[in-house]
Amino acid sequence: MEPISLDETGLGPEAAEAPDGEILGKMIRDARKEKGLTLEEAAKAAAIGRSTLSKIENNQTRPSFEIIRRLMQTLELETPQLFVQSGQSGVTGRRDFTPSGSGEHKKTSTYDHELLCSDLTSKRMVPYISTIKARDVTEFDNWVRHQGEEFMFVLSGEVILYTEHYRPLRMGPGDSVYYDSGMGHGCVSTSVEDARVLWVSLEG
Amino acid sequence: MEPISLDETGLGPEAAEAPDGEILGKMIRDARKEKGLTLEEAAKAAAIGRSTLSKIENNQTRPSFEIIRRLMQTLELETPQLFVQSGQSGVTGRRDFTPSGSGEHKKTSTYDHELLCSDLTSKRMVPYISTIKARDVTEFDNWVRHQGEEFMFVLSGEVILYTEHYRPLRMGPGDSVYYDSGMGHGCVSTSVEDARVLWVSLEG
DNA sequence: GCTGCGTGTTCCCTATAGGAAACTTTTTCC
DNA sequence: GGAAAAAGTTTCCTATAGGGAACACGCAGC
Structure with a gap:
């Protein structure tokens, strides 16, 4: 693959654009729409400028x-x-699994995801392991949703899978579940130690 | 006398600083050292400037x-x-919601498959656990093939995954692999006890 | 010592990221 | 329809990212 010269001068502003930048902007716009946020709201929440966000999305x-x-x-x-x-x-x-502390695990508020394959292009399923913080009592006013299907398998710890349309499901090691991930869902750990869960996600 | 001016920006004073910027540079430098690359080499490989990389790392x-x-x-x-x-x-x-264990079993000579969901209609992925008989030295003149993709995760035991186009892959608990299942493949246990492997298969 | 070389840092310059505001488009009222 | 409001885009400007080159440091061998 030909490295792209970053220093092209004199060409039109949009003449040479990022190769996969296409994707980035669309992804972000989709995600924002998904959450029902306006440019203003999203930008403010992310502490960036409205115009900046617009430019990124485009x-x-x-x-x-x-x-x-x-x-x-x-x-x-x-x-x-x-x-x-x-x-x-x-x-x-x-x-x-990489032992935590190797620097790559920066964690979001509740989860800590580790992808199980290095390259996702040409793969339709996405396998990853989540470490779910112990005693994370989250309120699920904002469910996780992403169109597609998901398979979940508990490796260790005790978790409760909350879902939008069904009763919470208490799960332990070896338990698994298959659901439509378009349905709001979220998982919390109820064990003393962090829970580890294997997910396989399928878009679409 | 001039009243104290309000924060007109709305972004707050410190909005611009990178909280974990510290970490980022260190992560990258560590990773580079880890691979034994010099600034020059790494920068070239990433198609960026040497000075840029230096600044990032610092x-x-x-x-x-x-x-x-x-x-x-x-x-x-x-x-x-x-x-x-x-x-x-x-x-x-x-x-x-199909808690594991309720699925059906299918036995072959070498494998013992347990479906992890009871109903496969309306599901695109197929999750199951295979128990692979210990010391199963199979000859792979007849590979298993089925159009699609497959994710495999070793739960227990030691296995070797033979594939048509790649070197055999020795795997232990926690290891995982993702491959095109149209390529011939087969898995044998090398451990004393039976190996247990979680598969998620996607047709197509 | 000096010279060359390899590695990392600093300086300098241009292109541009990012923000505020102006502007345009879309939506929502009446 | 029109007016107002909301959402999104473009303009303009400043600060800075990123690259090349000069510089600094370390370490060989002579």
Whole structure:
């Protein structure tokens, strides 16, 4: 792949645009719409400018990492795909769970996700392990939703899976569940130690 | 006398600072050292400037998302957990909560499959647990093939995953792999006791 | 010592990210 | 329809990201 010269001068502003920037802007716009936020609201929540957000969504800028990080947080976007572009296909695997403390686990408020494959292009399912903080009593006024299906398997700890339309489901190691992830859902740990859950997510 | 001016920006005073910028630079430097690369080499591989990388590592700049993405790729860094899993949403409520254990069993000579959900209609993924007989030395002149993708996660025991196009992959508890199941594959246990493997299969 | 070389840092400059405000488009009223 | 409000875009400006080159430091061998 040809590295893109960052320093092209004299060309039109939009002449040479980011290769996968296309995706980034759309993803963010979709996520914002999904949450029913206006530019103003989302921008304020992420502590960035309204115009900046607009430009990002329209791929008219190359945003900084920090800005994207805030947006991801605000929009509760989770996307390792963004970091991966072209893929070598075939077998990709991951050695056993990385012990926490290796620096890569920065955690969101409640979950700590670890992707189980390095490259997601050309893969339809997304496997990852979540470490769910112990005693995390979250109120589910904002459910997690993403169109598609999800399979969940409890590796360790005790969790309760809350869902929008069904009764909470108490689960322990070895228990599994399959549901439509378009339905609001959220998972909390009820065990003393953190719970570890394997998810396989399928978009669409 | 001039009254104290209110914060006109609405963003708050410190809105611009990177809280964990400290960490970012260190993470990247560690990762680079880990791979034994010099600034020059790493920068070249990521198609960025040497000075840029230096500044990033010393937290003297607020790098763009694109730059970080490239670095993540070349340094094979896991996504910092602010971004995990692609978010897209939609709302549909559909049921199928199937606690594991209620599924059906299917036995073959070498494998013992246990479906992890009772009803497969309206589900695109198929999750099941295989118990692989110990010391099952199979010859793979007839690979297993089925169009689609497969995710495999070792629950217990030691197995070797043989594949048509790649080297055999030795795997233990916690290891996982993702592959195109159209490629011939087969799995044998190498441990004394039976191995238990979780599969999620996606047709297509 | 000096010279070369390899590694990392600093300086300097241009292109541009990001924010506020102006402007345009869309929606929501009447 | 028109007016007002809301949502989104573009303009303009300043601060700075990013790259090249100069610089600094370390460490060989002579």
